[in-house]
Amino acid sequence: MAQVPVTEGVFTWPSETPQLIGARCVACDNHMFPGQSGCPRCTGDKTEEVLLGRRGTLWTWTIQGFPPKAPPYAGDVDVKTFQAFGVGYVELPGQVKVEARLTVADPEKLKIGMEMEMVIIPLTTDADGNEVVTFAFAPVA
Amino acid sequence: MTIEVAIVGIGMHEFGRTEGVSGMDQGVIAVRRALADAGVSWEDMQFAFGGSLAAGAADTMVSLLGLTGLQFINVANGCATGGSALFSVYNTIRSGVFDLGIAVGFDKHERGAFRVNTKGAGLGDWYGASGLALTTQFFGMKINRYMHEYGITNSSLAKVSEKAFRNGSQNPMAWRRKPISEQEVLDSLMLSYPLTQYMFCSPGEGGVALILCRADKAHLYTKTPIYLKAAVVRSRRFGSFEVLAPSIALQHNAGPTVDGAKAAFEMAGMEPKDIDIAQLQDTESGAEIMHMAENGFCEHGEQEFMIQAGETEIGGKFPVNTDGGCLANGEPIGASGLRQVYENVLQLRGQAGVRQVPNNPKTAYTHVYGAPGIAGVTILQR
Numbered sequence: 001m002a003q004v005p006v007t008e009g010v011f012t013w014p015s016e017t018p019q020l021i022g023a024r025c026v027a028c029d030n031h032m033f034p035g036q037s038g039c040p041r042c043t044g045d046k047t048e049e050v051l052l053g054r055r056g057t058l059w060t061w062t063i064q065g066f067p068p069k070a071p072p073y074a075g076d077v078d079v080k081t082f083q084a085f086g087v088g089y090v091e092l093p094g095q096v097k098v099e100a101r102l103t104v105a106d107p108e109k110l111k112i113g114m115e116m117e118m119v120i121i122p123l124t125t126d127a128d129g130n131e132v133v134t135f136a137f138a139p140v141a
Numbered sequence: 142m143t144i145e146v147a148i149v150g151i152g153m154h155e156f157g158r159t160e161g162v163s164g165m166d167q168g169v170i171a172v173r174r175a176l177a178d179a180g181v182s183w184e185d186m187q188f189a190f191g192g193s194l195a196a197g198a199a200d201t202m203v204s205l206l207g208l209t210g211l212q213f214i215n216v217a218n219g220c221a222t223g224g225s226a227l228f229s230v231y232n233t234i235r236s237g238v239f240d241l242g243i244a245v246g247f248d249k250h251e252r253g254a255f256r257v258n259t260k261g262a263g264l265g266d267w268y269g270a271s272g273l274a275l276t277t278q279f280f281g282m283k284i285n286r287y288m289h290e291y292g293i294t295n296s297s298l299a300k301v302s303e304k305a306f307r308n309g310s311q312n313p314m315a316w317r318r319k320p321i322s323e324q325e326v327l328d329s330l331m332l333s334y335p336l337t338q339y340m341f342c343s344p345g346e347g348g349v350a351l352i353l354c355r356a357d358k359a360h361l362y363t364k365t366p367i368y369l370k371a372a373v374v375r376s377r378r379f380g381s382f383e384v385l386a387p388s389i390a391l392q393h394n395a396g397p398t399v400d401g402a403k404a405a406f407e408m409a410g411m412e413p414k415d416i417d418i419a420q421l422q423d424t425e426s427g428a429e430i431m432h433m434a435e436n437g438f439c440e441h442g443e444q445e446f447m448i449q450a451g452e453t454e455i456g457g458k459f460p461v462n463t464d465g466g467c468l469a470n471g472e473p474i475g476a477s478g479l480r481q482v483y484e485n486v487l488q489l490r491g492q493a494g495v496r497q498v499p500n501n502p503k504t505a506y507t508h509v510y511g512a513p514g515i516a517g518v519t520i521l522q523r
């Protein structure tokens with residue numbers, strides 16, 4: 001089964017070591033995710049693409065305990081089979097805190113400050129039978 | 142000479158679910174009740190600001206109320222829609238353009254958590270598709286970090302809900318009027334850790350209208366004018382942690398609530414200690430706790446003691462969300478901020494019935510917060 005990204009331009013794919021694609025302000029070095037053309041920090045209007053770090057620390061988290069509404073959600077919304085998933089912000093040193101799904105959904109196994117690493121996870125299957133993937137962060141083993 | 146502004150009429154359509162009555166009609170009913178309260182007619186209204194998120198353009202209600210030719214401006218500003226309508230009426234009167242006008246907000250939302258329009262919010266489709274476009278997640282993540290930093294307990298989260306439903310049970314306009322115990326709150330379904338079902342408010346329905354005039358003419362309409370001493374709306378600054386944000390800066394900023402509160406206190410010439418009661422945005426119980434400190438009513442972490450000691454109850458030292466807040470009333474976006482002001486007017490007039498705050502409160506504060514990082518604050522004085 002072929003794998004396709006949920007969107008182009010948000011993370012590098014296919015890749016052995018996928019990275020989020022952000023932007024850096026040329027004037028003040030502010031890092032943004034996803035990329036954008038203007039800088040909310042210094043109001044500058046010149047930014048350049050930058051690949052974000054793959055490792056960081058968990059800044060905060062929650063667990064999505066009920067199926068999100070579809071649309072916009074593309075994943076499983078059947079209350080009988082829905083699996084709760086973690087969501088958090090991961091602080092990438094010197095760059096930015098990014099929001100992402102987490103591969104862990106157990107409150108006992110999530111701790112603010114723990115080391116996390118970016119991974120790619122399956123989200124759903126599209127009409128052509130491709131596996132649609134998105135990005136997530138997993139605890140560093 | 143600065144023109145002062147007074148609230149001279151208030152009207153509300155019951156919050157909750159009203160089958161067969163459109164959001165617009167609930168707004169119209171609120172307007173008629175406000176007109177009756179001030180003893181004026183629709184023809185007396187010189188201007189209006191109004192809005193809803195999901196129940197239609199407010200200015201179309203003139204075809205139901207009367208085609209008098211008044212200036213009617215629609216306001217659309219997310220969770221601060223009602224607050225922005227009030228802000229606009231306040232400033233129109235202060236500027237001397239008109240003497241008497243009305244702010245109206247109403248709404249009617251579908252059941253369940255808000256469905257986020259990712260395009261309208263400037264977010265990529267991938268964000269919603271990946272399961273990140275839920276406002277509930279933000280509230281779970283913000284309070285989770287706050288509990289980690291300041292030692293707020295699950296018991297206090299549940300006590301805020303318990304208080305909301307108890308206060309709601311004493312409010313005939315509230316949606317949820319059945320008391321729910323702290324334990325029942327804790328035992329309800331975990332929606333977005335650490336927040337359970339009964340710690341969250343739900344999108345709902347309702348309408349509120351407020352009639353305002355130049356303070357020197359208030360005696361024409363009421364024996365109990367309530368003066369609007371400050372009305373402020375603020376957006377976020379760089380580094381604040383807001384709802385529906387794919388990323389946040391490493392640099393920290395306290396957010397629009399802190400900015401809005403400071404500006405409002407300055408405008409009113411008051412300090413937090415001068416406020417007798419407050420209605421604070423309680424999208425979920427953790428929000429009420431965090432907003433107590435962000436608005437300046439206590440230090441971060443002090444809420445734990447205050448809530449456990451019952452200080453925010455109607456009979457306590459600093460009553461918060463005396464009408465049951467969003468938790469017991471639900472959140473019709475366009476009307477929610479005006480509901481808070483409606484409750485404060487009742488409390489300052491001494492007309493809040495069984496939930497009246499004792500000892501004749503003289504000052505009252507409201508605060509709304511919402512996507513994409515906006516806050517609205519008002520200060521009222523008797």
Ligand SMILES: [Zn+2]
Nearest residue numbers: 025028039042
């Ligand atoms: Zn910059």
